[in-house]
Amino acid sequence: MLGRLRAGGYEVVADARQAEVIVVNTCAFIDRARQESVDTILEMAREKEAGRARWLVVTGCLSQRYDAELRREIPEIDATLGTGQVDEILRAVSGEATTTDAAEGPPTWVYDHTTPRVLSTPWYMAYVKISEGCDYTCSFCIIPTLRGKNRSRNVEDIASEVRGLAAQGVREIVLVAQDSTRFGLDHGIRDGLAYLLRRLGRIEGIRWIRVMYAYPATLSDGILDAIAGEEKVVKYVDIPLQHASDAVLKRMKRPTGRGHLQGMVGRIRGRVPGVAIRTSFIVGFPGETEAEFAELLAFVEACEFDHLGVFTFSDEEGTTSFDLPGRVPQAVKERRKRKLMAAQKAISARRNRGRVGERVEVLVEGTHPDTDLLLRGRLSTQAPEIDGMVILNDGMAAPGAFVTARITDAHPHDLVARIVDS
Ligand code: SF4
Numbered sequence: 150m151l152g153r154l155r156a157g158g159y160e161v162v163a164d165a166r167q168a169e170v171i172v173v174n175t176c177a178f179i180d181r182a183r184q185e186s187v188d189t190i191l192e193m194a195r196e197k198e199a200g201r202a203r204w205l206v207v208t209g210c211l212s213q214r215y216d217a218e219l220r221r222e223i224p225e226i227d228a229t230l231g232t233g234q235v236d237e238i239l240r241a242v243s244g245e246a247t248t249t250d251a252a253e254g255p256p257t258w259v260y261d262h263t264t265p266r267v268l269s270t271p272w273y274m275a276y277v278k279i280s281e282g283c284d285y286t287c288s289f290c291i292i293p294t295l296r297g298k299n300r301s302r303n304v305e306d307i308a309s310e311v312r313g314l315a316a317q318g319v320r321e322i323v324l325v326a327q328d329s330t331r332f333g334l335d336h337g338i339r340d341g342l343a344y345l346l347r348r349l350g351r352i353e354g355i356r357w358i359r360v361m362y363a364y365p366a367t368l369s370d371g372i373l374d375a376i377a378g379e380e381k382v383v384k385y386v387d388i389p390l391q392h393a394s395d396a397v398l399k400r401m402k403r404p405t406g407r408g409h410l411q412g413m414v415g416r417i418r419g420r421v422p423g424v425a426i427r428t429s430f431i432v433g434f435p436g437e438t439e440a441e442f443a444e445l446l447a448f449v450e451a452c453e454f455d456h457l458g459v460f461t462f463s464d465e466e467g468t469t470s471f472d473l474p475g476r477v478p479q480a481v482k483e484r485r486k487r488k489l490m491a492a493q494k495a496i497s498a499r500r501n502r503g504r505v506g507e508r509v510e511v512l513v514e515g516t517h518p519d520t521d522l523l524l525r526g527r528l529s530t531q532a533p534e535i536d537g538m539v540i541l542n543d544g545m546a547a548p549g550a551f552v553t554a555r556i557t558d559a560h561p562h563d564l565v566a567r568i569v570d571s
Contacts, residue, residue: 150174150208150238152265157239161267165193166200170242175211177295179463186211194225204228206241210295213256214467216249232296233258255282255297262310271514273549274321274533275314279307279345280335283327285364287391288402288470289431289462292327301332304345308352315354320549321512322349323359323533330367343375350379356551357381357512357529363388365405365413373420383529386417387427393448394441397434400473407448414452425530429458432489433482436475437462442485449492455500456536457493459486494561501559511539511554511566513546526552528564537562544568 150172151161162168171193175186190207197205206228212219213231220226228241231249233256241247259281268275280301283293311322324345326332333341342360349358358381363372365388376382392398395406405413417424430445449457461482464471509528517523517540524541531537539554540563546552550571558565 150235151267151269153236153238154242155267156265159242165196165202168200168202170204170206171197171202172206172208172238172242175207175209177210177214178292179460179465181463183211190219190223190226194223197225204242204244206230206238206247208234208238208241212249213251213295214291216251232256235260235264255294257297257300259300259302261302261306262313266310268317268319270533271548272318273512274323275319276323276325277307277310277314278302278326279324279329279332279342280326284331285328286402286469288400288473289391289434289465289468291465291468294467296327299328299331299335301335301341303336304333304341304348307345308348311349311352311355315352318354318549320355320551321357321359321533322355323361325361328362328364328367329360330363330369330372334367340369340371340375343369343371346372346375346379346382350381355381357383359383359385359529359532361387361532365390365403365410368413368417370416370420373417376424377421384421384424385427385530385532386421386424387532388413388417389429391429391431392434392441392445393430394437394444397437397441397445400436400470401431401434402469407444411448411452414454423530425455425536426452427456427458427532427536428454429460430489431460431462432485433462433477433479435462435470435473435477437477437485442488446489446492449489450496453496453500454493455497455530456532457489457497458535459489459493461486498559498561501561501564504556504564505559507556508569509539509554509556509566511541511552511568513541513548513550513552514538515548526554537564539563540565541568542566544571546571 173190173193176182204227205225207226208230212229216229228247229249230241231251282297282299284299393407511526513526517525525538552568553570554566554568556564556566
């Protein structure tokens with residue numbers, strides 16, 4: 150949308166009061182995201198009254214889902230667009246009272262390399278969406294309803310975009326999708342992601358290629374071999390597993406059980422030497438007993454993941470888990486989350502301590518959030534924003550530089566290192 154707006158002659162300003170048009174792009178995945186979206190729309194409605202803005206546009210998943218309710222409750226909203234109406238942003242900001250097209254069916258839109266883009270990330274990294282939508286029906290998830298069926302982009306189209314990004318100076322590409330390991334299947338290509346990784350691995354200028362959101366049933370040996378064998382593809386697998394109890398996985402409508410998941414973790418480590426595995430789980434799914442939670446905890450302790458995220462279950466209207474009996478009280482959900490995170494903290498601390506003394510490549514990202522006296526960066530096994538950082542306490546380098554550093558200390562989530570070669 151930013152790319153379309155800039156190409157249409159619009160300028161982006163940082164302060165809403167300076168803006169003539171305010172666009173709020175929303176998320177509606179879980180309760181907290183919805184609340185944040187609504188709070189932001191209300192805040193921007195006040196900014197519209199107080200500032201120069203003549204027009205307030207709401208886009209994305211929340212408007213896709215609750216268009217009529219939003220308009221009724223927040224009359225300051227002038228126009229809305231759904232998730233598949235990105236190309237209509239120019240109409241929406243130019244005073245046309247557009248509305249969400251959700252009633253016409255699931256969205257089919259997907260961008261290509263000719264779509265203008267404005268990077269909202271630091272200049273040296275970019276997210277590249279390789280497909281849109283999802284063919285699964287996990288019982289807790291509203292995404293397929295909001296985003297439609299899985300539809301992959303074409304390999305050469307993605308390669309063109311990545312070549313363009315490399316020419317702009319981008320060094321790290323993060324491939325995202327709702328289900329990245331299904332990439333290409335809708336075009337009849339098996340292991341399409343493996344093919345794509347090999348293709349992107351040949352593009353000059355790119356140093357790291359990362360894949361997010363693999364799915365257990367489609368993470369094949371072919372894909373793992375491409376991750377292991379392609380030099381520029383970082384040895385990192387992000388695979389949300391959601392739970393480890395067979396009974397809960399069944400209620401979640403996930404096609405793989407605990408035995409498969411445990412075998413898969415071993416298979417990833419066996420085929421991709423030096424790999425870091427990130428996963429995430431949901432605690433407090435309807436009917437989750439203490440015994441089922443204990444199974445999940447034991448699984449986490451046995452697998453020793455490198456990075457772990459834990460979500461408390463969020464009840465989503467329109468999903469099949471919405472009507473399931475056995476609600477877990479919020480306090481119990483929170484306690485289970487704390488317990489899982491504490492177990493992971495001990496695992497991460499132990500694993501990180503074992504790395505002290507290693508020589509590593511670090512992508513420098515700028516100064517530490519707490520003090521300008523330290524730099525911060527990331528290893529190839531740390532994804533942006535979610536996996537902790539490397540604190541650099543000795544040596545100088547500019548953001549976007551790749552340096553060699555030696556790890557000197559370890560915290561549960563972060564590592565400390567000094568630059569030995571920049
Ligand atoms: S695979 Fe992911 S996006 Fe698709 S339904 Fe399941 S949780 Fe949602």
